[in-house]
Amino acid sequence: MTEPLLKVEGLKKHFPITGGIMGRPVNHVKAVDGVSFQVRKGETLGIVGESGCGKSTTGRMLMRLIDPSEGKVTFEDKELTSLSKADMRKIRRDIQMVFQDPYASLNPRHTVERILEEPLIVHGMGSAKERKKKVHELLEIVGLSSYHAKRYPHQFSGGQRQRIGIARALMTQPKLIIADEPVSALDVSIQAQVLNLMKELQEEFDLTYIFIAHDLGVVRHISDRVGVMYLGKMVELSESENLYVEPLHPYTQALLSAVPIPDPAFERDTILLQGDIPSPSNPPSGCAFHTRCPHAMDVCRSKTPEFKEHLPGHYVACHLYEDSK
Numbered sequence: 001m002t003e004p005l006l007k008v009e010g011l012k013k014h015f016p017i018t019g020g021i022m023g024r025p026v027n028h029v030k031a032v033d034g035v036s037f038q039v040r041k042g043e044t045l046g047i048v049g050e051s052g053c054g055k056s057t058t059g060r061m062l063m064r065l066i067d068p069s070e071g072k073v074t075f076e077d078k079e080l081t082s083l084s085k086a087d088m089r090k091i092r093r094d095i096q097m098v099f100q101d102p103y104a105s106l107n108p109r110h111t112v113e114r115i116l117e118e119p120l121i122v123h124g125m126g127s128a129k130e131r132k133k134k135v136h137e138l139l140e141i142v143g144l145s146s147y148h149a150k151r152y153p154h155q156f157s158g159g160q161r162q163r164i165g166i167a168r169a170l171m172t173q174p175k176l177i178i179a180d181e182p183v184s185a186l187d188v189s190i191q192a193q194v195l196n197l198m199k200e201l202q203e204e205f206d207l208t209y210i211f212i213a214h215d216l217g218v219v220r221h222i223s224d225r226v227g228v229m230y231l232g233k234m235v236e237l238s239e240s241e242n243l244y245v246e247p248l249h250p251y252t253q254a255l256l257s258a259v260p261i262p263d264p265a266f267e268r269d270t271i272l273l274q275g276d277i278p279s280p281s282n283p284p285s286g287c288a289f290h291t292r293c294p295h296a297m298d299v300c301r302s303k304t305p306e307f308k309e310h311l312p313g314h315y316v317a318c319h320l321y322e323d324s325k
């Protein structure tokens with residue numbers, strides 16, 4: 001097995017809810033509540049779940065854009081959670097992020113050249129001439145042209161803006177890219193182009209990806225492994241193929257049943273989940289999915305299932321599989 005590039009252990013983010021005259025914390029929103037996983041060098045790990053499941057907060061904690069409440073993140077041999085702000089800034093050269101809304105993440109008053117050059121300036125990389133050369137090279141690599149360098153973000157389509165966002169992430173030659181819903185804001189026809197571009201770039205530059213999405217259909221073609229999150233916890237994690245062919249967790253089964261299958265010989269009944277996703281400030285006891293699970297048993301209401309390896313490399317947190325291993 002390839003060595004992990006990133007190790008995440010027991011990661012938590014509890015945001016305080018303050019109240020009363022003194023503004024003391026009266027409760028906490030458990031946005032991320034004990035997530036552990038590893039990312040191997042060169043792979044793409046998809047992280048999927050409904051909005052509010054904690055996937056984006058997890059992504060931001062990996063870069064320390066949000067500081068974790070608990071847990072450890074180790075990148076290569078460095079424990080990121082204990083680094084000073086200055087040391088963390090240096091590491092960000094190796095870990096870059098691509099955001100969902102490229103328009104919001106690109107400064108509208110700056111030219112593309114200035115936007116792309118900025119990460120190099122921040123990290124003190126290259127002379128002015130070398131930086132400009134790199135901007136032009138990367139524009140070509142992501143399928144744009146050198147003449148686009150003098151234009152502003154509003155002069156581009158959504159798909160082109162995401163290409164600029166990807167080029168910006170690549171400027172510092174990172175090892176890991178965390179892509180947070182990078183194609184969700186794009187038309188379906190453009191989504192495939194951007195996904196294909198990301199795949200090509202991964203091979204060319206030996207990149208490792210964490211690909212965050214709310215839709216299992218989107219991550220399927222790009223991910224080697226997929227983790228599914230529900231209410232701040234990871235409930236299933238496995239090789240992509242196994243997850244799609246034999247989903248174990250009832251929540252994954254429900255999410256997958258909503259993904260259209262192009263092969264008519266392979267049918268799946270749609271599983272409609274009842275109710276809304278509960279509030280992370282007051283998650284249900286035991287298995288947090290029990291209020292919506294079609295297989296819920298008595299034990300599910302009182303005991304939290306452990307996240308365990310049920311089949312080789314296939315982890316699940318569900319009492320249905322507790323006795324088998």
Ligand code: SF4
Nearest residue numbers: 287290293300318319
């Ligand atoms: Fe459903 Fe129980 Fe499994 Fe939770 S532990 S997913 S409620 S069967």
